[in-house]
Each structure stands twice: as C-alpha cells, then as structure tokens.
Amino acid sequence: MEFHEYPDREMMMLRLAQRISSELGESLRANGRATLSVPGGTTPGPVFDTLSGVDMDWSQVCVVLNDERWVAEDNPRSNTRLLRERLLRAKAAPAKLIPLRADTPTPEEALDGLIEGLVPHLPISVLLLGMGEDMHTASLFPGADNLEAALAADAPPLMAMRAKAAGEPRITLTAPVLRAALRVHVLITGAAKRAAIERAAKLSPREAPIACVLDQAQVHWAE
C-alpha cells in the first residue's frame, strides 16, 4: 500500500476530494463515462460535501455504494440516505445512483435485480473504501457468514452478508469487483485504524478483509 499522512482531517478530506474528482475527470475524458464507488459510515461525509460542489459532467457519472445496510432509506443507518444528503446534490445532483437496496424483507430476494443493474457500470473507475478497526471493508467482515465466498475469484459482484459486528443484514460488493477497480483509495482516521491497517498488511483477507485490496491501494490517514 501507498500511505499518505496528512496534517489534519480537514486537509485530508479536501485533498482526497480533489484527487477523486481529477481521476473521475480522466475517466470521463478517456471513456465518456465513469463509475465511482463510495463507503457509507461516519467518515466520508466531508469528502462528499466537497465533491458535490465540483464542476464536471456528473450526468455521465454513476455512483454506487460499497455496501448497504438492509434498512429503509429513512433509517439514520441507511448509507443511501447519506449519499443523497451529502453527495448526490448541488453540482453532483445529475449523477446516476446505482441502487444497492430494494424494498424486500431480505437482501437475498433483491440480489439478482441489483446485480443486473450494477454489471453494465463495471469496472469501477474510482473506488473509495472505509475500514473498521476490525479490518473490515465494505461489508466484508471477519467471521461473516459469506466472507469466504465473497473473497473468491469467481464471486458474483454482489453478495448478502451477515456478521455479528454488522448489526443488520448487509449487501456488499465482493472482492473481485473491488480488486478490478482502476483506482483504489482507503480513507481512515485515528490511531486505532492506523494500527489496524498496518496489522492487516501482514494478514490474509480471511483474517483482515481490507487486505484484499491493499496491494493496489492508496491509503489516506489523518489523526
């Protein structure tokens, strides 16, 4: 991994948003389209705020979450809700959201339809990931029920995932889709996550799922 340390979080979020928008611009110029995948959770909001104010042809950009919690969109834990409130607004309002959620009781029932909607927009041009202190990324949690299948080279692009640490059932991009992304950034803050990612670099993806992308990742860290 390439490790970038920043003097503070504000500077990191700003620089990362600039970096992501310039990489999206490169994809738009080269292919006329771009796919951006982003995490939910508590860390990336400020990156979304800056990105949503950037001038580019957002109508040709597709946005897909790394993973979604199987809750309704009006639930505060909904990652889709976070995206709509912080990223898919202002200049970025014309971007197309590729849903990772449907109104079915379980993720399994919606999986085929969601995969069908996602596949035409792969590979991901720019992938931004978060990470938990337990070294999970997207919803690839250590010890999760489908972890091994989701790490396999022939995994479908999306899988349902259940894990104690996850709370509600999840749906997640799988390792082959993450690894096929053209550019990979990991955004983390605080001493515990720094220690965790350094530990992950020495472990297998089964023990530390973030390890599945670390060989190709730019890691962005601030205290």
Ligand SMILES: O=C(O)[C@H](O)[C@@H](O)[C@H](O)[C@H](O)COP(=O)(O)O
């Ligand atoms: O829906 C999710 O939970 C995320 O996509 C997940 O993978 C997240 O990036 C990490 O859990 C870090 O979350 P925090 O930024 O809240 O620490």
